[in-house]
Amino acid sequence: MERLQKVIAESGITSRRKAEELITLGKVKVNGEIIKELGTKVSSKDIIEVNGCQIEKEEKEYYLLNKPRGILSSTTDDKNRKTVTDLIPTNARIYPVGRLDYDTTGVLILTNDGEFANILMHPKHEIEKVYLAKIKGQITLDAIKKLKEGIEIEKGIIGKASKVKCKKTDPKTNNSLVQITIHEGKNHQVKKMFEKIGYEVLKLKREKEGIFDLKNLSSGEYRKLTPKEIKKIYSLEK
Ligand code: URA
Numbered sequence: 027m028e029r030l031q032k033v034i035a036e037s038g039i040t041s042r043r044k045a046e047e048l049i050t051l052g053k054v055k056v057n058g059e060i061i062k063e064l065g066t067k068v069s070s071k072d073i074i075e076v077n078g079c080q081i082e083k084e085e086k087e088y089y090l091l092n093k094p095r096g097i098l099s100s101t102t103d104d105k106n107r108k109t110v111t112d113l114i115p116t117n118a119r120i121y122p123v124g125r126l127d128y129d130t131t132g133v134l135i136l137t138n139d140g141e142f143a144n145i146l147m148h149p150k151h152e153i154e155k156v157y158l159a160k161i162k163g164q165i166t167l168d169a170i171k172k173l174k175e176g177i178e179i180e181k182g183i184i185g186k187a188s189k190v191k192c193k194k195t196d197p198k199t200n201n202s203l204v205q206i207t208i209h210e211g212k213n214h215q216v217k218k219m220f221e222k223i224g225y226e227v228l229k230l231k232r233e234k235e236g237i238f239d240l241k242n243l244s245s246g247e248y249r250k251l252t253p254k255e256i257k258k259i260y261s262l263e264k
Pocket of ligand 1: 125127128213214215217230
């Protein structure tokens with residue numbers, strides 16, 4: 027069951043605020059009956075009319091994309107640059123759950139299910155995010171300790187890694203590959219954590235977000251989530 031104004035907004039005909047206005051003005055009918063109560067819950071079986079026209083309910087869609095570099099994590103761009111939704115051919119109004127930077131690659135979930143997106147992003151679930159960072163310089167044990175203890179990335183905002191593993195260092199290029207696991211999703215968190223302790227991030231890839239990884243997906247490829255995966259995310263709320 028979902029709130030009437032949410033279902034109207036998700037059908038794409040108007041915003042949620044405008045939907046609320048239409049409900050209180052008596053312009054909305056559910057199963058032929060005018061409903062003016064804003065909290066009213068409706069199911070997928072209910073027939074909803076706005077200004078006498080029946081609305082079409084959008085089916086929920088869920089995708090896992092291996093985001094390439096040079097693509098925005100948004101639905102539109104005022105400079106007409108390519109966005110992640112351009113990579114998935116659907117008429118559903120999907121959007122990315124959280125953001126990866128323009129130059130960051132890897133796991134990105136897209137959906138038109140707001141409830142699912144909220145569960146995935148809510149800090150209380152502490153969803154694990156695993157990143158592979160190519161950094162300038164050789165990572166030291168002291169740096170790894172600092173990343174695990176927590177680093178103030180902005181005033182009063184601490185970014186903390188639960189795991190940090192040095193995968194490779196290359197003395198020739200003076201670069202290191204470091205796998206870092208975090209449970210928060212603050213803006214540019216991984217880059218800022220490294221920058222604060224003196225390392226520049228040259229490349230960043232999200233290898234995992236919770237149960238989702240990049241198995242069988244090349245850069246730019248996507249797949250639909252399975253019903254089992256969707257259920258698993260919903261079960262976090264129980
Ligand atoms: N941390 C970053 O710095 N950038 C991302 O895109 C994701 C996490």
